Amino acid sequence: MKLGEALTERAEAARRVEQLRTRINGSARYQEGELPPEDAAVLLTELDQVLDNLETLIRRINRTNATVPVDDLGTLTDALARRDVLRLRHAAITAAADAAAGSGRAHLARQLRSELKMLAALPVAELRERADGLAGQLRELEVRIQRTNWEADLLD
Template sequence: MKLANALSLRSELQTRIRQLESRLDNNALVQEGESPAEDPMELLRELEEDYAQLEELIARINRTNSTTEAGEGGTLSDLLARRECMTGRLRILRDFLNSASAVVNRRTVGEIRIRSAVNVRELQKQVDRDAKALRELDETIQEKNWTTELVEL
């Protein structure tokens, strides 16, 4: 199985587990003399099976990521950590730029002038360069996902 397929399966399992949680909640209580729409014990059994499968899959994905060389960037795990940090940094910078470039309208000449505390144009150029680097990093990660076989436990 390719790593990309394992990642897709992990997402499906996580979705199924969330659905099972909702179904369990919906069948936790019933009116006296009535039966639940679904057997909660059967749902709990399915939940246990799905979590066991998810745990094995996550372990295989993590082991694959930590052993897959990704060139000069280190392992695939290293690239994933870099991507997560770059994504968080870019989100903060974009939010900051949005605030720094906001136009504050004055109604009278006597009102206090508000100006940006940073050079928005230069910072935007940096954000654009960082966004391009993030896209390239993500492409590298995606390529590895589609070409790397998942390791066995």
């Protein structure tokens, strides 16, 4: 099985866990004289099986991520860490540019002549350019990660 397939299975298992949890909660109590919509004990047993399979899958994915190389980035785990930090950096730089530009609710209020003028404390154009560069790096890294996911075999 390829790593990409395992990641898809992990996402499906996580959705299944959430569905089962919702169904269990909906069947855990019922009114006297009525029947519960489903047997909560049977659902709990199914949940345990799905969670056991999910744990095994997560272990294999993590083991694979820690071993598989991604070009010059180190392992897939290293590439994922880089991606997470790039996302955080991009979000922070974009938010700073928006704030300096007066984006959001504050700039919608009309400024009167008697009010103090608001000035940008940061260079908005430079921040936007930097955010664009980060977005490009993020897209490139994401492609490399996805390619690796579909090329790498899942470890036992």
